[in-house]
Amino acid sequence: MTKYTGVLSFIFGIILTIFSFLSWRGCHQKDDAALVNQDYYLITNQIQKMNKMVVLEQDFSSFQTHKSSAANIAGFDILPKEMVLYTTAKAQVSYDLKQMKIEVDTANKKIIIEELPQPEIKIFPDVKIHFMDDYAINRFSQKDITGIMESAKENMAKSVNQNILKQQSKKQLKDNLNEIFVLAKALHYSIEDKTNTFPSAEL
Numbered sequence: 001m002t003k004y005t006g007v008l009s010f011i012f013g014i015i016l017t018i019f020s021f022l023s024w025r026g027c028h029q030k031d032d033a034a035l036v037n038q039d040y041y042l043i044t045n046q047i048q049k050m051n052k053m054v055v056l057e058q059d060f061s062s063f064q065t066h067k068s069s070a071a072n073i074a075g076f077d078i079l080p081k082e083m084v085l086y087t088t089a090k091a092q093v094s095y096d097l098k099q100m101k102i103e104v105d106t107a108n109k110k111i112i113i114e115e116l117p118q119p120e121i122k123i124f125p126d127v128k129i130h131f132m133d134d135y136a137i138n139r140f141s142q143k144d145i146t147g148i149m150e151s152a153k154e155n156m157a158k159s160v161n162q163n164i165l166k167q168q169s170k171k172q173l174k175d176n177l178n179e180i181f182v183l184a185k186a187l188h189y190s191i192e193d194k195t196n197t198f199p200s201a202e203l
Contacts, residue, residue: 039106039187039189040104040106042183042187043104043111043180043184043187043189044104046179046183047102050097050100050180051096051097051098052094052097053094053095053173054092054093054094055093055094055095055119055169055173055176056091056092056093056165056172057092057093058090058091058165059088059089059090059091060089060090060156060160061088061089062086062087062156062159063084063085063086063087063130064084064085064087064152064155065082065083065084065085066082066083066084066152067080067081067083068080068081069081079135079137079138080133081132081133081134081135081139081140082132082134083129083131083140083145083148084129084131084132085127085130085148085152086127086128086130087127087128087152087156088125088126088127088156089124089126090123090124091121091124091160091165092121092122092123093120093121093165093166093168093172094119094122095119095120097117099115100113100115100116100117102114102180109187109188109189109190110189110190110191111181111184111190111191112192112194113192113193113194113195114194114195115194115195116173116195119165119166119169119173121162121165121166123157123160126153127149127152127156129145170198173197174202
């Protein structure tokens with residue numbers, strides 16, 4: 001009887017040990033799963049908070065001169081008229097971050113940038129007459145003035161170098177996305193940029 005009691009106690013001890021181990025592992029697995037879900041929520045929530053973002057804004061200005069005359073006789077302008085225009089433009093570069101595609105890989109603790117929206121460039125030109133010199137019999141008509149001012153706006157808009165704006169906006173976009181990157185690194189996630197927009201050394 002004593003022999004059987006010892007065997008039963010040994011078997012019971014093994015069963016109890018296995019049960020304790022499985023319970024411990026189950027609890028830790030639940031804890032790990034909870035942490036993974038929490039990480040995923042924190043990162044995706046930060047991404048969802050981002051909306052359309054103006055990342056760059058610059059102002060430009062210049063003077064444009066328009067000259068004409070009633071006639072040219074022997075190389076001389078007869079009754080010349082001149083208009084000097086002061087033109088300005090505000091250029092804005094924005095990104096619609098709702099079009100951004102980012103995958104959160106919780107298994108490998110990675111944030112993968114799969115697609116970034118193209119920059120949207122808007123230019124708002126304006127023009128004012130700085131100086132106008134004409135003669136009573138050779139004046140600018142209202143139609144002429146309107147046409148000259150519209151032409152000046154178009155020239156101003158064309159003078160803005162959009163390629164430089166795009167390059168500058170990339171750096172600013174990365175600075176603005178740092179809210180996601182800093183959070184990810186704090187949670188020990190690495191950043192992978194499949195769009196090759198940002199150098200890997202900067203991520």
